[in-house]
Amino acid sequence: MTIIDIKTEITGNIWKIEAKPGDRIDEGEAIMILESMKMEIPVSAPEPGVLHEILFEEGATVTEGTVVARLEA
Amino acid sequence: MRRLLIANRGEIARRVIRSARKLGIETVAIYSEADATLAHVEEADIAVAIGPSPARESYLDMGKVLAAARQTGADAIHPGYGFLSESAEFAGRVVAEGLTWVGPAPETIRAMGDKAQARALAAAAGVPVVPGSGVIGPDSDLDAEAAQVGYPLLVKAVAGGGGIGMRQIDGPDQLGRVVTATQSMAGRAFGDSSVFLERYVPKARHVEIQVFGFGAAGAVHLYERDCSLQRRFQKVIEESPAPLLPPETLERMTAAAVALCRHTAYRGAGTVEFIVDVESFEFFFLEMNTRIQVEHPVTEMVTGFDLVGMQLRFARGDLGPMAQTEIAPSGHSIECRLYAEMPEKNFLPSPGPLTRFQLPAETEGLRIDSAYREGDVVTPYYDPMVAKVIAHGRDRADACDRAVAALQGIAIEGLRSNRDFLIACLSSPGFRRGDIYTGFIDDKRVTLLEPALAEDR
Numbered sequence: 001m002t003i004i005d006i007k008t009e010i011t012g013n014i015w016k017i018e019a020k021p022g023d024r025i026d027e028g029e030a031i032m033i034l035e036s037m038k039m040e041i042p043v044s045a046p047e048p049g050v051l052h053e054i055l056f057e058e059g060a061t062v063t064e065g066t067v068v069a070r071l072e073a
Numbered sequence: 074m075r076r077l078l079i080a081n082r083g084e085i086a087r088r089v090i091r092s093a094r095k096l097g098i099e100t101v102a103i104y105s106e107a108d109a110t111l112a113h114v115e116e117a118d119i120a121v122a123i124g125p126s127p128a129r130e131s132y133l134d135m136g137k138v139l140a141a142a143r144q145t146g147a148d149a150i151h152p153g154y155g156f157l158s159e160s161a162e163f164a165g166r167v168v169a170e171g172l173t174w175v176g177p178a179p180e181t182i183r184a185m186g187d188k189a190q191a192r193a194l195a196a197a198a199g200v201p202v203v204p205g206s207g208v209i210g211p212d213s214d215l216d217a218e219a220a221q222v223g224y225p226l227l228v229k230a231v232a233g234g235g236g237i238g239m240r241q242i243d244g245p246d247q248l249g250r251v252v253t254a255t256q257s258m259a260g261r262a263f264g265d266s267s268v269f270l271e272r273y274v275p276k277a278r279h280v281e282i283q284v285f286g287f288g289a290a291g292a293v294h295l296y297e298r299d300c301s302l303q304r305r306f307q308k309v310i311e312e313s314p315a316p317l318l319p320p321e322t323l324e325r326m327t328a329a330a331v332a333l334c335r336h337t338a339y340r341g342a343g344t345v346e347f348i349v350d351v352e353s354f355e356f357f358f359l360e361m362n363t364r365i366q367v368e369h370p371v372t373e374m375v376t377g378f379d380l381v382g383m384q385l386r387f388a389r390g391d392l393g394p395m396a397q398t399e400i401a402p403s404g405h406s407i408e409c410r411l412y413a414e415m416p417e418k419n420f421l422p423s424p425g426p427l428t429r430f431q432l433p434a435e436t437e438g439l440r441i442d443s444a445y446r447e448g449d450v451v452t453p454y455y456d457p458m459v460a461k462v463i464a465h466g467r468d469r470a471d472a473c474d475r476a477v478a479a480l481q482g483i484a485i486e487g488l489r490s491n492r493d494f495l496i497a498c499l500s501s502p503g504f505r506r507g508d509i510y511t512g513f514i515d516d517k518r519v520t521l522l523e524p525a526l527a528e529d530r
Binding site: 009010011012013035036037038039041061063064 | 413414415418421422423424425453454455456457
């Protein structure tokens with residue numbers, strides 16, 4: 001089992017968290033949705049796995065490249 | 074009008090302050106937590122904090138904006154663009170409070186904000202609208218309906234949207250089959266199998282006419298802007314005159330725009346947007362924007378008029394009806410929107426600190442309307458536009474060269490911007506030829522990005 005860091009592609013605010021630790025996540029499935037400059041951009045799982053942890057709460061501001069969640073793949 | 078509240082932020086707030094000051098009007102800025110240190114806050118005579126950073130809790134909160142006006146004794150409100158500028162409800166509340174609303178009547182804003190009503194008003198004023206049929210029923214004469222609409226056409230589901238339930242057909246032979254298939258698909262997908270036909274313009278330009286209405290006393294136009302270069306349906310480069318547009322087409326477009334103003338007794342600045350078929354130069358009404366536009370400086374550069382100043386003077390009652398002959402464009406103007414974004418990542422936003430931000434000096438043929446200064450932070454809360462670079466030259470090539478030179482003179486660090494992408498667009502052979510259309514950026518993105526992608530490798 002490996003733990004994968006899930007990073008954001010952009011700087012933005014966490015608008016909605018779509019999954020919780022323990023959830024089974026498919027490749028490409030959104031874990032959370034960021035809001036930035038009037039756009040909604042999902043943070044998706046790079047491969048299938050089980051969500052291990054989420055490191056931020058809704059409303060938090062994250063910069064590009066921040067680890068926001070970890071996935072057991 | 075003695076004290077004007079500007080219900081906006083960034084570059085347009087600064088722009089309105091400049092014109093108000095020239096007219097001896099005091100200004101009130103509003104700002105959210107994220108914007109407390111921005112230039113528009115400093116430049117206004119009075120500034121009021123109106124709440125948290127998210128727009129819905131500050132700039133979009135009608136109650137807070139009106140409270141700021143009462144608290145500061147403002148007697149007029151300029152909405153800028155975006156935010157509450159096209160809210161008929163807000164305009165109505167401003168008027169109900171006894172304040173001057175710098176914009177058209179609330180009922181005009183409401184009518185133009187409703188797609189069906191705007192289309193009906195345009196048609197009634199004799200403005201060409203995209204040809205369309207009624208709902209196709211079992212008794213419809215399909216071939217006659219289609220011939221009237223014209224090919225190529227789209228079979229569209231009434232309940233569809235955003236491209237869903239839309240099929241293109243190029244000639245009569247496929248018509249019956251596609252209509253039946255679309256009806257059945259729409260029935261399954263939307264629970265409503267109604268479809269209609271609408272003309273499709275495969276390669277189109279976006280050309281809009283700047284108008285100024287004097288209510289019952291008529292209206293004038295301030296010529297056109299071509300805004301064909303877009304990404305994600307947002308404009309990137311705008312210019313006037315529209316390149317290669319036949320003079321007789323322009324004449325018919327400006328006449329149509331003025332007719333729509335007369336028909337609605339339009340008051341103040343507005344823009345009538347059209348799509349133009351690049352092959353046939355047929356044009357069709359898209360919508361009317363009942364506010365000042367982001368790209369208004371292009372028109373100001375070619376006509377010499379101060380559109381915001383005209384809005385303020387008309388609202389306070391000291392701008393009488395103008396004659397069309399008073400307006401004569403000269404030269405060519407191009408505006409480039411500098412966005413905090415990553416063109417190589419499909420234009421995803423890139424907020425961040427402006428650790429370095431140096432702009433070239435403004436000259437006779439160069440104007441820069443910037444929201445930010447070096448040291449400011451471009452936050453994720455609002456749109457990604459950092460500044461507008463507007464060049465004016467004796468002709469299109471001259472304006473292009475000046476815009477490129479100005480962009481090359483910008484130093485921007487701390488976030489990613491589309492500066493180099495703008496330069497690539499302006500320098501590309503297709504753009505230089507005037508071969509522009511709304512799909513230009515999508516079609517040529519990879520070629521335009523070559524230098525940036527090469528650097529990444």
